[in-house]
Amino acid sequence: MTAPFGRRTTALVGRRTIGAYVIIAVRDDAARPQPGQFYMLAAAERWGGGEGERPFLARAVSIMRASDDGVVEFLLEDVGPGTRRLCELQQGDQLLLSGPFGNGFEQPQAGTLLVGGGIGIAPLLGVQERWGGPALLGFRDAHHAQGATLFGDPEVATDDGSQGHHGFVTDLLERELDRDPRAVYACGPPALLEAIGASARRRGIHAALALEAPMACGFGACYGCVVATAEGFRRVCVDGPVFEAAALR
Amino acid sequence: MTAPFGRRTTALVGRRTIGAYVIIAVRDDAARPQPGQFYMLAAAERWGGGEGERPFLARAVSIMRASDDGVVEFLLEDVGPGTRRLCELQQGDQLLLSGPFGNGFEQPQAGTLLVGGGIGIAPLLGVQERWGGPALLGFRDAHHAQGATLFGDPEVATDDGSQGHHGFVTDLLERELDRDPRAVYACGPPALLEAIGASARRRGIHAALALEAPMACGFGACYGCVVATAEGFRRVCVDGPVFEAAALR
Amino acid sequence: MIDFCGIELRHRVINASGCFDVIAARRVFGEELYERFPFAAYVSKTITLKAREGNPPPRLWEAAAGMINSIGLPNRGLAAYLEGDLPALAELPVPLITNVMGSTAEEVGALVAALQDREQVVAIELNVSCPNVATGLDIGADPAGLEALLRAVRPLSRKPLVVKLTPNTADVAACAAGAEAGGADAVSLINTLRAFARSPDGSGPWLGGGSGGLSGPAIRTVALAQVSRVAARVSIPIVGMGGVASGRDAGDLIDAGATIVAIGTECFRDPAAGARIAAELELRFPQIAR
């Protein structure tokens, strides 16, 4: 599966909010994106400048859902000028987009646990809708936990206990793995992925982690997005974003 | 008359179009601006950035009209990224403003001819409404000439003859001056002001010209806006924008 | 109070030379300017021995996140500065630093000597971005030459000498070390980056002066790099500048080793930017802001 060459301009066909998150939708008939892949997104207007000088570069955003009729949905959390601007976009506003990029998730073995933290739930929704699998999702609080309603009977943990298990999603994961060790697909904050990687190494189970790294290009051109692996630094955008936990250092 | 120190943020209280021009209105109770003075204006949002990198600096814009209740009106023509953005602003949008700056026009002798070309008509409207005087206005075509409807019985010339005299406004001026030599207040494109300046020197009449120059600051800080005068380079923003024609080189 | 070369400053934000004309601004803004004066010290534009007309217009070009100026250091010359500007600045509410430039050690010496006995002037900033007549390079671009210049003029004044380094050099830290070795009390940087613009209509160079200097946010990260390198090399205080538009930008330069920070281009966009940035700096770093 290759990406169309070059950046395209497209209009938002949908926008809605869900708890702390914003979901935007675009049409992209040119590509058939896979769960775990991502696009580089920028607003066609008001991308930087004025008092706030950034953003300048496009932002990497995971595919949350890609329907057969060519609609691609993204889940956004406002964490800075780029995501803020993307969250502001309204239906009909122009978006600059290139991709889909990255390796994406392979079809999981049956029963593979899908573990997501915060905005990291986005790529796992595509996995569950395509191939199924139990979802364990961790959030800061109940407001963020509304993201879980996108999933088929998820088990939720919140840091403040305002919904589901009071604690980390890794508590739920360890309980599951103690009962029945099996493969894990995960995406979320670095601390979460490190914990899962350590557990996977300890238990000798297969864990596929979708990483994040600051990116300038998304297609292997800048070498800016590297992560340390057993074979040295690797580019998250082309060698990932999904890495086998055992391969990471 | 001094200007409040520093840049203020204010919202557009009005916007309308008139032919090729856009008129925007703001409240500024802090100052009592004079005809011929100007403000430095910038949009609070979308000022540069994205695909179009400019504008970065604020733009100098003449006071077209300043009512006693503190409303200031500006006449804009889209000639580039800064004026385009200012023309886009809608009622309620935020504007960054400093000023009023510059010397402005002094009260004219009775009967002084007010000669404006294109966007240069803006400062002359304030003069006519405050002190009266016959207005001779030149435009590219009838569409631009709609700007003349702002004035009390103006005489109009258009380059393409689509309205009023077919030719330059200087034709009207020379006819008036032949009949009855008197003072002239003028604002408009360089070629127009040069012609008027030459005529004034020839006839030995008083001519006050409101000049334009690219400006970074508007308050004498950058020395970027100079014009050549008999005493050397002078800053248009603080020594002008109104200069006696005889003083210019 | 902040101590800068023995001068007491109310906070860490001053103006960059040539980016604020208090005499003009006072005519424009009136008493309010002095009542709410934005800077902890005021730096004059560059003064030369003889009067300079400056470059023919156009003198400005708007760049991405910045601007190019080709002003050409217009000023009425030393005599007019002493007789006209100093009296006009008599009620200035903050210390006055005078920025001077000469193309030879003799010229610089004459300027420094003339300011030595003026109490009103608390420090002298030497703008060494002046092209050397022989090489065409800035006289400040060569560390050894800069040290020699300082050794020549240092004895002529007891006032603190601040060397305004040129950024258009291979090794700004070596230049700073040269200035320090020659007896400079402080260095200030960065000056504008040599830049060029062409007419939108393709008719050749845009600026009347041919080339010019880039300033504003575009050069901020270059300024931070040069200040960091200089701070690692010298022990005299540093005046950091270059694209500062917020308290965070000022804080970054201070973290990198600057003692005080100067605001240039941002003053054009907001005449009171200095006060805003000083306030933001205080919010961000209450411990270091004063």
Add this chain to the structure above:
Amino acid sequence: MIDFCGIELRHRVINASGCFDVIAARRVFGEELYERFPFAAYVSKTITLKAREGNPPPRLWEAAAGMINSIGLPNRGLAAYLEGDLPALAELPVPLITNVMGSTAEEVGALVAALQDREQVVAIELNVSCPNVATGLDIGADPAGLEALLRAVRPLSRKPLVVKLTPNTADVAACAAGAEAGGADAVSLINTLRAFARSPDGSGPWLGGGSGGLSGPAIRTVALAQVSRVAARVSIPIVGMGGVASGRDAGDLIDAGATIVAIGTECFRDPAAGARIAAELELRFPQIAR
């Protein structure tokens, strides 16, 4: 057709070294990349004798109208380039220029000699922004040193040698003249400006490599100034680059004296930027675009 050092190019737009990886891009974009190849020639990233890991992350900082990179020239080394990359680039639809860097004349010589007998490589670009082990300055920052380097390596290859000058110098034109005197067939400029960024949380330097290089629109007017100065001084062809994001930017560099133009950072924002800019250039300057 454009003639560049005897190489025939379809148009005047190529990529800037290190800003486009054809091997990775072909995996990402497939056949379409070669069918619609955006550049008239392809310049490799910098190759060194031995493999380099590059700098630890973070390697990127987003600046006003630009970015800082601190990539650290990661590459698998000369041997892997010859055995791995060259075969992988066999079907490249445009001429291949290989960019190399060494810290001594011997190293650079070894790289040049090794490429000499590879038909696939039509020209060699020498990245002389490598820090001199002794002085810490870029080896290309000193005109005399640069001339000596060229005299040493020039005899080792009949292929055109393009010297990628460093912009972090007092007199880029003198460096270009040194390269020309030493036998360079062309010069390319500008490389990134030395820049620095601090963590938003105030915890110190942001970049894993400490400092980095500024690129993008922020440096465009500096690039135009340096290209203009170099064009006034040398008669060999110039590859102009630095912040080019449109046909107009490319046209300005060509008007200033560049023969061809390279696109770096803009490729990150739009993988096909090279094709867009070449088309815009053709619209603007039909007479010069090819």
